[in-house]
């Protein structure tokens with residue numbers, strides 16, 4: 001996966017890609033003390049547009065608060081402007097945007113207050129995370145042998161860099177086993193989320209998704225709940241067990257990187273017809289129409305970078 005671009009915004013200014021470096025003795029690198037976002041910019045009908053930019057930057061600031069940063073040098077509004085500047089400077093029509101706030105402190109100590117935050121925002125052109133084929137054919141998943149974070153061990157509402165070792169181990173195990181993605185259970189054994197996506201199931205025409213207590217509050221998840229309700233579906237947020245997944249008519253996952261992708265097989269069990277289901281297809285279509293700028297929700301959720 002390439003991350004090439006011309007410029008990365010670092011600590012308030014654009015720097016050339018090869019100069020956006022940090023020292024080996026960096027606290028964030030050693031202890032996972034950073035918070036990040038994943039955002040997409042789409043080539044919409046009136047030009048490049050960032051999807052739910054403000055919500056992503058608000059979550060970035062919230063993540064920083066959860067991790068324990070006290071004073072940030074920038075506000076969510078500043079981050080929004082900087083993200084647009086990065087997209088414009090690189091001349092991208094569509095891209096993935098990666099803001100990161102990380103701790104830099106002398107002596108590599110463990111106290112957040114000894115260091116200070118540094119900020120970067122990168123962007124690069126990036127296709128479908130789970131592959132172009134997956135968008136139509138869906139993916140094969142397993143229930144991971146790794147458990148999702150306990151809510152009082154790692155903070156699941158925050159995109160803390162260190163939290164992602166859990167996702168990386170689960171994803172790597174899943175791919176080594178021959179699957180595409182891992183579904184993770186929470187410490188009580190209920191379905192939580194995937195390594196980088198939230199999860200939905202459809203049964204008897206009703207859409208269900210895990211409640212937010214133990215998961216990341218996905219911005220795509222929120223968008224999909226809204227779109228599904230717009231389409232007239234009932235969406236329930238609650239506890240979901242592993243076997244409820246096995247007998248679902250449809251399962252799909254949602255995330256900035258993956259967008260909306262069906263899960264057609266889980267733990268060697270065929271889900272529904274074994275193909276993307278009708279409800280998933282309808283919701284995926286609505287989502288694509290939003291990001292192309294052609295849906296009634298587009299004006300609310302798209303932020304054009306050149307306007």
Ligand SMILES: Cc1ncc(COP(=O)(O)O)c(C=O)c1O
Pocket residue numbers: 038167193194195196197198216217218219220221254255256257
């Ligand atoms: C663990 C996890 N869950 C869910 C999501 C989906 O969140 P969003 O839709 O905001 O990208 C992500 C991706 O950010 C994630 O890393």
